[in-house]
Amino acid sequence: MSKPLILVTNDDGVDARGLAALIEMVKPYGLLVVVAPERSQSGMSHALTFAQPLRLRRVSKTEDISIYACSGTPVDCVKLAMGHAVSDTPTLLVSGVNHGSNSSVSVLYSGTLGAAAEGSLYEIPSIGFSLLNTSRNADFSASIHYGRKIIEKVLEDSFHPRTYLNINIPKLSIEEIKGIKLCRQTDGTYREEYEKRVDPHGGEYYWLTGTYINNEPDATDTDEYFLEQGYVTVVPVHPDMTAYEELNRMKKTWGSL
Amino acid sequence: MSKPLILVTNDDGVDARGLAALIEMVKPYGLLVVVAPERSQSGMSHALTFAQPLRLRRVSKTEDISIYACSGTPVDCVKLAMGHAVSDTPTLLVSGVNHGSNSSVSVLYSGTLGAAAEGSLYEIPSIGFSLLNTSRNADFSASIHYGRKIIEKVLEDSFHPRTYLNINIPKLSIEEIKGIKLCRQTDGTYREEYEKRVDPHGGEYYWLTGTYINNEPDATDTDEYFLEQGYVTVVPVHPDMTAYEELNRMKKTWGSL
Numbered sequence A, B: 001m002s003k004p005l006i007l008v009t010n011d012d013g014v015d016a017r018g019l020a021a022l023i024e025m026v027k028p029y030g031l032l033v034v035v036a037p038e039r040s041q042s043g044m045s046h047a048l049t050f051a052q053p054l055r056l057r058r059v060s061k062t063e064d065i066s067i068y069a070c071s072g073t074p075v076d077c078v079k080l081a082m083g084h085a086v087s088d089t090p091t092l093l094v095s096g097v098n099h100g101s102n103s104s105v106s107v108l109y110s111g112t113l114g115a116a117a118e119g120s121l122y123e124i125p126s127i128g129f130s131l132l133n134t135s136r137n138a139d140f141s142a143s144i145h146y147g148r149k150i151i152e153k154v155l156e157d158s159f160h161p162r163t164y165l166n167i168n169i170p171k172l173s174i175e176e177i178k179g180i181k182l183c184r185q186t187d188g189t190y191r192e193e194y195e196k197r198v199d200p201h202g203g204e205y206y207w208l209t210g211t212y213i214n215n216e217p218d219a220t221d222t223d224e225y226f227l228e229q230g231y232v233t234v235v236p237v238h239p240d241m242t243a244y245e246e247l248n249r250m251k252k253t254w255g256s257l
Helices: A015-031 A074-085 A111-121 A141-156 A223-227 A244-256 B015-027 B074-085 B111-121 B140-158 B223-228 B244-255
Strands: A007-010 A032-036 A056-061 A066-068 A092-099 A126-131 A164-168 A178-181 A186-196 A205-214 A231-237 B003-009 B031-037 B058-063 B065-068 B092-099 B126-133 B166-168 B178-180 B186-199 B204-212 B231-237
Touching: A007 A015, A007 A074, A007 A111, A015 A092, A015 A126, A015 A141, A032 A074, A032 B003, A056 A074, A066 A074, A074 A111, A074 B065, A074 B186, A074 B204, A092 A111, A092 A141, A092 A231, A111 A164, A126 A141, A141 A164, A141 A178, A141 A223, A164 A223, A186 B074, A205 B074, A231 B244, A244 B015, A244 B178, A244 B231, B003 B015, B003 B074, B015 B031, B015 B092, B015 B126, B015 B140, B031 B074, B058 B074, B065 B074, B092 B111, B092 B140, B111 B126, B111 B166, B126 B140, B140 B166, B140 B178, B140 B231, B166 B223, B223 B231
Parallel strands: A007 A032, A007 A092, A032 A066, A092 A126, A126 A164, A178 A231, B003 B031, B003 B092, B031 B065, B092 B126, B126 B166, B178 B231
Antiparallel strands: A056 A066, A164 A231, A186 A205, B058 B065, B166 B231, B186 B204
16 A cells, blocks of 8 residues: 655744654654745745745655745645645645644634645645744654654544644643643633834834733633643634624624615 | 724735725724735735834824824734724724635635734724725725625624624625625635746746635525625624534544543
8 A cells, every 4th residue: 555645834944843843753654745935934824825926946855755845835835735746635734843832813823724724625634733832942752742643543533624633732741741632722812012113224113022811711621721731732623714603693683784 | 972993904005995995984983093014915814923023104194094004914904003003992993895805715815804803802893895806996886885884783783702704795886786694604715726937047936826616506605605696795703713513523533542
């Protein structure tokens, strides 16, 4: 039997240590085609490029792993991979390992998860991995260990093709992590502050800073809760953004317009 | 009583005709603060900028309308507006009018809707408007007419603060449009094709093209269905991307990991 094809991407760029960790995680399971951004595309969400052309550069090729760098966003990487770098539909798409958390509403801003969402639109089982550690020297061994457990489960019992998985790994060792929890996205918000500075020519500019606010700090079924408890979290997410409850309420109260 | 504060943005940029139409639509209802991107940010989704500083330029100011241009994405416009251009929480956020459809899964890629999603995270009732016409000479009169009906309804009976509205207007005259329909997001996909070209120096590059595929062409309760029938569509959407049904299924079948 031929090995399954696995499409690999990220948002931190083709040189990121998290991508190397992801390749290490998934290489026992198939033939890898890696299409990752040339440069960091962190915070690029589901952005795509259509006003500029894209470039695709082959970085390296061995029997089992082909690596390409794409000039665009994570979503562009997936689209261009599907159009030009793979010949069959992949068995699996993996994105990450992101250097930093993508729990709660970060799923909206994240390029790592943007790529996974795009995979789900191609009906490829897609998984985004993020480690709660932004250090350059972050230890990815727990990500690889628990990531493999999840991938083995997915290869055995997959999930709805229009769903993708948002996986976060706490900043703990393999032994310290308590296990893996399926859970829902926390209702949270970033409240931004911008630090105003003045450039050498007198022009003002603003740097984004900000604080995360958990809108449901007492909930015990959210990704934020389980991460704090020391678990790896798995949130199944989907591209249908319809707010059904609110749709039903509005149908009753709005009447005809 | 003081007039309500309305925050206005878009993704086509501060000079877009759709933004002028949106200002025209909402100016009877309050004091406007407009913070729109300096340049087109179409397809930028929920992307935000943190690796670069942002600039904010005041374009014009009258008694009722202040206009600023921001160097970042639509989400940056909302964040920077909340941090530096408005002093109170706005009564309403409006984004658009986008030059082109944002029905179905386009909600994921759209900068127009990214800005509205960001507004919902600030618990501001937020609405994205899109006209199904990409022509430079598009007629926005039906958008203004039906947009005002919806805004008047929202000012009278608002919606859940963690919800925002994705509104699409068909390419028809005021008289031809049949009415306004509340409905759900269509399950659809873009299947991309990339046109490969060769630059004058021999380098290959790729232009995105692509075809929209409606995965449920027989459904009669979707935004695509009602747009084809000649209705303005209103889809309430929300930033909770959890796939609850799949979460429940997986909890049963995955067991402990």
